[in-house]
Amino acid sequence: MVTTLLVIMFLFLMLGFPMMIPLILAPLVIVLFFLPQVEPFLMIQQMMSGISGPVLLAVPLFIFAADIMSMGKTSNRLLDFVGAFVGHLRGGYAITTTAACTLFGSISGSTQGTVVAIGTPMRERLLKIGYKDSTAIALIINASDVALLVPPSIGMIIYGLISQTSVGDLFIAGILPGVLIFSCFAVYAYVHAHMFHIPLAAKATWPERFRFTWKAVFPLMFPVIIIGGIYSGFFTPTEAAGMSVLYALVLELVVFRSFSIKKVPGIALSTGLVTSAVFILVAGGQAFAFTLGITGIPGMIAETFLSGSPGPIEVLIIVSIFFFVGCMFVDPIVVILILTPIFIDAATAAGVDPVHLGVIVTFQAALGSATPPFGVDIFTASAVFNRSYLDTIRGTPPFIVMMLVVCVLLIIFPEISLFLVPE
Amino acid sequence: GGGGSEESSGDSGGDAGGNSGGGGEEEAAGGETYEWRFVTEESQGQMQYEYASEFASRLEEKSDGQISIEVFEFGGLGTEVDQVGQLQSGAVEMAIISPGFTGTMVEEGQVFALQFLLPDNQEDVHQLLETSEALNEDLAALYEEQNIMPLSFFTEGFMQWTGNKKLVEPSDFEGFTMRTQNSPLIQQSYGQYGADATVMSAGDLYTGLQNGTVDGQENPIFFIADSSYHEVQDHMTISNHNSYVAMMTVNPGFYNGLPEEIQGMIDETVEEMRDVGFDIQDELNSKLLSDIKNNEDTPTEVTELTSEQRDAFRELAMPMRDYYRENAGDQAGAILDKLESEIAEINEGS
Amino acid sequence: MMNIVKKLDKGLTRVEEGILSLSIITIAVMVAGNAVSRFFGESWSFASEISELSLYAATFMGISYAARKGRHITMSALFDNVPFPLRKTLALVIPFITAVILFIMAYFSYEYVQSTSGRVTSALRIPYYWMVIWAPIGFFLGGIQFLRNFWVNVRKKDVYLAEERKDYQSEEEAAEQQKT
Numbered sequence: 045m046v047t048t049l050l051v052i053m054f055l056f057l058m059l060g061f062p063m064m065i066p067l068i069l070a071p072l073v074i075v076l077f078f079l080p081q082v083e084p085f086l087m088i089q090q091m092m093s094g095i096s097g098p099v100l101l102a103v104p105l106f107i108f109a110a111d112i113m114s115m116g117k118t119s120n121r122l123l124d125f126v127g128a129f130v131g132h133l134r135g136g137y138a139i140t141t142t143a144a145c146t147l148f149g150s151i152s153g154s155t156q157g158t159v160v161a162i163g164t165p166m167r168e169r170l171l172k173i174g175y176k177d178s179t180a181i182a183l184i185i186n187a188s189d190v191a192l193l194v195p196p197s198i199g200m201i202i203y204g205l206i207s208q209t210s211v212g213d214l215f216i217a218g219i220l221p222g223v224l225i226f227s228c229f230a231v232y233a234y235v236h237a238h239m240f241h242i243p244l245a246a247k248a249t250w251p252e253r254f255r256f257t258w259k260a261v262f263p264l265m266f267p268v269i270i271i272g273g274i275y276s277g278f279f280t281p282t283e284a285a286g287m288s289v290l291y292a293l294v295l296e297l298v299v300f301r302s303f304s305i306k307k308v309p310g311i312a313l314s315t316g317l318v319t320s321a322v323f324i325l326v327a328g329g330q331a332f333a334f335t336l337g338i339t340g341i342p343g344m345i346a347e348t349f350l351s352g353s354p355g356p357i358e359v360l361i362i363v364s365i366f367f368f369v370g371c372m373f374v375d376p377i378v379v380i381l382i383l384t385p386i387f388i389d390a391a392t393a394a395g396v397d398p399v400h401l402g403v404i405v406t407f408q409a410a411l412g413s414a415t416p417p418f419g420v421d422i423f424t425a426s427a428v429f430n431r432s433y434l435d436t437i438r439g440t441p442p443f444i445v446m447m448l449v450v451c452v453l454l455i456i457f458p459e460i461s462l463f464l465v466p467e
Numbered sequence: 468g469g470g471g472s473e474e475s476s477g478d479s480g481g482d483a484g485g486n487s488g489g490g491g492e493e494e495a496a497g498g499e500t501y502e503w504r505f506v507t508e509e510s511q512g513q514m515q516y517e518y519a520s521e522f523a524s525r526l527e528e529k530s531d532g533q534i535s536i537e538v539f540e541f542g543g544l545g546t547e548v549d550q551v552g553q554l555q556s557g558a559v560e561m562a563i564i565s566p567g568f569t570g571t572m573v574e575e576g577q578v579f580a581l582q583f584l585l586p587d588n589q590e591d592v593h594q595l596l597e598t599s600e601a602l603n604e605d606l607a608a609l610y611e612e613q614n615i616m617p618l619s620f621f622t623e624g625f626m627q628w629t630g631n632k633k634l635v636e637p638s639d640f641e642g643f644t645m646r647t648q649n650s651p652l653i654q655q656s657y658g659q660y661g662a663d664a665t666v667m668s669a670g671d672l673y674t675g676l677q678n679g680t681v682d683g684q685e686n687p688i689f690f691i692a693d694s695s696y697h698e699v700q701d702h703m704t705i706s707n708h709n710s711y712v713a714m715m716t717v718n719p720g721f722y723n724g725l726p727e728e729i730q731g732m733i734d735e736t737v738e739e740m741r742d743v744g745f746d747i748q749d750e751l752n753s754k755l756l757s758d759i760k761n762n763e764d765t766p767t768e769v770t771e772l773t774s775e776q777r778d779a780f781r782e783l784a785m786p787m788r789d790y791y792r793e794n795a796g797d798q799a800g801a802i803l804d805k806l807e808s809e810i811a812e813i814n815e816g817s
Numbered sequence: 818m819m820n821i822v823k824k825l826d827k828g829l830t831r832v833e834e835g836i837l838s839l840s841i842i843t844i845a846v847m848v849a850g851n852a853v854s855r856f857f858g859e860s861w862s863f864a865s866e867i868s869e870l871s872l873y874a875a876t877f878m879g880i881s882y883a884a885r886k887g888r889h890i891t892m893s894a895l896f897d898n899v900p901f902p903l904r905k906t907l908a909l910v911i912p913f914i915t916a917v918i919l920f921i922m923a924y925f926s927y928e929y930v931q932s933t934s935g936r937v938t939s940a941l942r943i944p945y946y947w948m949v950i951w952a953p954i955g956f957f958l959g960g961i962q963f964l965r966n967f968w969v970n971v972r973k974k975d976v977y978l979a980e981e982r983k984d985y986q987s988e989e990e991a992a993e994q995q996k997t
């Protein structure tokens with residue numbers, strides 16, 4: 045059965061079918077031929093289920109807001125402002141992109157939303173100064189995904205519930221690993237800029253900086269409103285996406301008057317198109333995960349691996365491998381739901397701190413959002429930037445390697461995770 | 468939804484799973500063997516899962532290995548509502564279902580969302596759930612029409628309030644933003660106390676409470692503890708405003724198609740599980756309540772409502788019973804009347 | 818005859834565009850509106866439900882629209898690098914099989930809609946089929962669209978990724994196309 049699933053997945057993927065087809069066909073074949081008591085219509089139930097839930101609503105909203113801002117003046121003013129301060133530094137734009145993606149992603153709770161909201165304007169500027177598109181996209185996708193690890197983290201909240209671990213402790217434990225991976229990306233961006241001789245902008249003078257800052261005052265209120273609004277409890281991260289649409293509209297329609305309200309339905313249409321292209325895959329992914337879940341395959345395989353009562357490092361390596369492979373085919377949050385219960389007992393028995401395990405699990409989930417073939421952030425980038433799937437993932441290998449190295453460090457040195465956690 | 472905790476999680480609805488081999492029944496050499504799937508709405512270490520595991524192992528033993536049951540944790544098969552659909556269509560044979568998640572299907576099941584209706588101690592609730600005709604016959608019949616066959620109702624403990632302030636009088640709810648399930652009955656119940664009831668996913672709730680986007684929430688103790696809500700709330704009220712009730716259910720077609728002997732084994736296990744289940748939830752909730760009380764890093768002040776305070780809330784909650792009678796399906800009035808008299812009988816007896 | 822089909826198609830495109838656009842605007846109004854309204858102590862109990870409905874509508878109604886525009890996400894590595902005859906073959910086979918699978922899904926979606934009869938939504942208590950009716954419609958229209966993509970490749974000599982999108986070859990050409 046596993047073979048059937050994988051063969052269908054890869055064959056239809058490689059032949060160049062729309063990606064939704066392997067994601068739908070694989071579970072359909074399993075349900076029709078291997079699970080006689082499961083009504084095929086339950087697949088539709090699962091597809092619906094896969095795209096319900098408020099967190100996902102943030103995605104079209106951030107796409108909508110980004111579309112509005114790049115159609116108007118907000119994006120450019122923000123970028124001119126950023127450029128005036130970091131444009132003359134080696135890798136300055138890339139490092140700024142990384143920082144902005146990580147921060148925005150961690151607070152907004154939506155890695156897909158971040159790919160769009162930060163990625164759209166930043167990619168444009170990165171391309172302009174001479175970065176290869178594949179590098180720009182890889183940077184955006186991977187930096188956005190680190191947000192799954194940096195608190196507040198939805199991955200940790202779900203892990204905490206399943207494993208009955210303190211969410212507060214998990215959040216604290218995610219801080220240093222987050223800083224570590226961000227530093228790796230930043231160093232990479234710096235070295236990369238050196239190696240490929242990315243041109244530098246002339247250093248802006250202070251009067252210029254003042255001018256760009258002044259022009260960016262309203263656009264700069266955007267992060268202030270989002271971050272301030274969430275932390276002061278005015279709205280949830282999902283609602284922040286809605287508020288950013290509202291704010292973008294007010295800026296472009298009222299303050300800058302860059303286009304008329306008649307343009308809005310057209311922008312919404314292009315947002316809708318991208319949303320559909322991405323969400324049909326998210327839906328199919330859930331149907332795929334459902335068939336895996338009901339057959340119980342992951343558990344059976346895991347039990348074989350855990351049979352020889354392995355030690356803590358071995359357990360964490362097994363966990364990492366399972367999550368890495370799982371996230372190649374299934375959404376990371378879903379992987380957390382499927383695999384955590386399978387591993388938690390074995391890990392505790394081996395003496396692994398559940399908080400440490402939680403960090404490894406969410407770290408793998410973060411990494412897994414960027415690993416092909418199944419990755420919602422890859423899909424989002426592909427749809428939003430209108431690039432082929434392969435172009436979207438071309439630049440990711442160095443980032444995946446860096447993340448794997450950091451993962452090994454996190455496994456070997458539990459202190460990196462646990463140092464800040466109170467006893 | 469009715470009176471419920473919520474285990475629905477984050478963005479994907481989710482998937483977890485146990486390990487079930489194959490499915491359905493297979494002919495074996497020495498007679499029929501059975502492989503069943505049993506889904507729950509909770510994770511390992513939580514009431515429903517522990518109940519189901521215990522149920523499975525008792526039944527497996529009783530049948531001498533003829534029956535094997537794969538117990539699924541929440542997440543493997545989609546949302547709670549999805550799981551109901553799976554039971555109805557026969558994709559799974561057994562399920563623990565909260566009436567709260569079927570309130571859009573069997574509207575009368577919302578009776579468990581009525582506040583300050585059930586007896587105020589768990590032993591009496593336990594007795595009521597076991598003996599009530601209104602539930603075990605009338606309400607159960609309505610579920611059977613929907614292809615869900617409840618074999619027993621059981622409690623997972625009282626629902627409690629947590630808040631960023633002390634909630635002991637109705638006036639404490641004035642201007643208070645309360646996160647609840649997406650159900651008009653529950654939302655209006657808090658409206659009765661003067662609160663603004665708002666919907667928020669379980670995934671957003673921890674940070675929502677932390678940042679003050681919402682001021683409080685309701686859930687059974689074990690769910691509050693497992694989700695760490697007490698870490699971001701200063702107060703918890705032992706409000707016992709209703710009981711989190713769940714049903715042990717089977718797919719009727721499946722059950723009725725079994726040989727009598729096997730049906731008998733299932734029924735026997737259901738009976739055994741009544742007290743066992745009660746003890747599981749009792750131990751779980753009292754242990755976790757003391758964990759919450761003893762947590763010094765993030766202290767939570769725990770206050771129990773006095774009977775006068777309960778009366779004040781009950782008075783405001785009374786009109787919701789009429790709301791239920793009028794809005795929760797054809798049988799709502801009859802079921803509630805019968806249930807009220809059964810409750811009165813138990814309250815007199817204790 | 819051809820004229821009527823063209824008109825029908827044009828009308829259908831407008832409907833798809835309208836639903837997609839309206840869905841996104843509705844989600845924005847509901848999500849932002851609920852946040853603002855809660856600030857004044859009045860949460861919108863219907864907000865999450867209507868947003869969910871809109872997201873379902875956008876996702877499924879977009880299947881056919883994305884097929885028209887050739888915007889479905891695809892792993893085109895092999896496709897882009899094989900000789901023309903093979904690519905032409907794939908351009909015929911892929912949309913055809915895709916259409917068949919989408920029609921099958923339309924049928925199961927229809928069964929799913931039927932299975933939800935009697936169920937209402939949580940907040941508004943409207944029949945649940947309003948939430949899920951988009952799946953059978955979306956899959957069906959999507960299937961038709963892929964059949965057309967198949968047909969345009971039968972009729973014309975070049976390779977078409979969609980009725981409205983001719984194949985591109987290289988990254989540069991693709992970038993070129995993006996600008997226009």
Ligand code: NA
Binds near residue numbers: 150197
């Ligand atoms: Na985060």
Ligand code: NA
Binds near residue numbers: 412414415420
């Ligand atoms: Na992945």
